[in-house]
Amino acid sequence: MMPHQTMVFSTAVPLSLMCNSCSGPEQTAASIIAENEQFMMYKAMGNAQDRFAVRTTAATRSGTFTLEVVINPDMVIQETRILSYPLTRGRGILQPGFLSRFHGKTINDPIQVGNDIHAVTGDTMSSIAMSDAVRQSLAFAVQYRERMQRLNDNSPPL
Numbered sequence: 001m002m003p004h005q006t007m008v009f010s011t012a013v014p015l016s017l018m019c020n021s022c023s024g025p026e027q028t029a030a031s032i033i034a035e036n037e038q039f040m041m042y043k044a045m046g047n048a049q050d051r052f053a054v055r056t057t058a059a060t061r062s063g064t065f066t067l068e069v070v071i072n073p074d075m076v077i078q079e080t081r082i083l084s085y086p087l088t089r090g091r092g093i094l095q096p097g098f099l100s101r102f103h104g105k106t107i108n109d110p111i112q113v114g115n116d117i118h119a120v121t122g123d124t125m126s127s128i129a130m131s132d133a134v135r136q137s138l139a140f141a142v143q144y145r146e147r148m149q150r151l152n153d154n155s156p157p158l
Contacts, residue, residue, distance in 0.1 A: 039140045051078060054141050058133035060125050062087045067130065069102070069137040075145060077105045080134055090126025098127070102134050107142045111135035 030042040030053070040055045052071045057064045066084040071077055080102045082094055092098060098120050105111050111134055113119045119127035 034140075034144045036140075039137060041141060041144055052141055054137035055083070056133050056137050056140075058129040060087065060090060060129045062089045062126075065129075067133055067137075069134050069141075071138065071141050075106060075138065075142050077102050077134070077138060079103065080130075082130075087126075090120075090123040090129075092120035092123035093126045093130050095120070098130075102131075105134075105138070107138055111138065 030044050032040060032042045033052075034041045038056055042053055042055075044051050044053075050073050052073075053068050054071065055066065055068045057066050063086065065082060065087060068081045068083055069077055070079040070081070080099045082099070085091065085094055101117050102111065105116070110116050111131055113124070113128045113131045117127070117131045
C-alpha cells in the first residue's frame with residue numbers, strides 16, 4: 001500500500017477521457033477530482049458508465065514517460081495507456097499485448113514484474129517502471145475513494 005499522500009481537491013477542469021477499448025472512438029467530458037504532485041485523477045462526466053482515470057509519469061534510466069490508468073467504479077483496471085513516450089529504449093511496453101496485462105487487476109493484485117506481470121523481453125526496466133506507476137495510480141484511486149466514503153459516512157443527516 002502507498003504511504004499516505006496529501007490530495008488537493010480542485011475545481012472542475014474540462015478534459016477528455018478517451019475509451020480505446022470501446023466499440024468506437026468515444027470521447028467523454030471529464031473533470032479533475034483529485035491531484036497531488038505525482039497524480040491527477042479525473043472522472044468521466046455525463047456518461048452511463050462511470051469511470052475514473054489517473055494520469056502520472058514513470059521514470060526509467062533513460063527518462064520519463066506519461067501514462068494513464070482507466071479504472072471502473074469497483075476499482076478494477078479497465079485500460080492502461082501510454083500518453084507520451086519520448087524515449088528510444090524500452091519501446092516494447094507500447095505494445096497492446098503488454099498494456100493489456102494490467103486489465104482486470106485490483107488493489108489486491110501485486111501488479112509487479114516477476115509476480116503477476118511479465119516484463120517485455122529486453123525492456124525490463126521500462127516494464128518495471130510501468131508496473132510500479134500502474135500499481136501506485138490504482139492505490140491513489142482507492143485511497144481517494146476510501147476518503148470520500150469516510151467523508152460521506154461522517155456527514156450529518158439532512
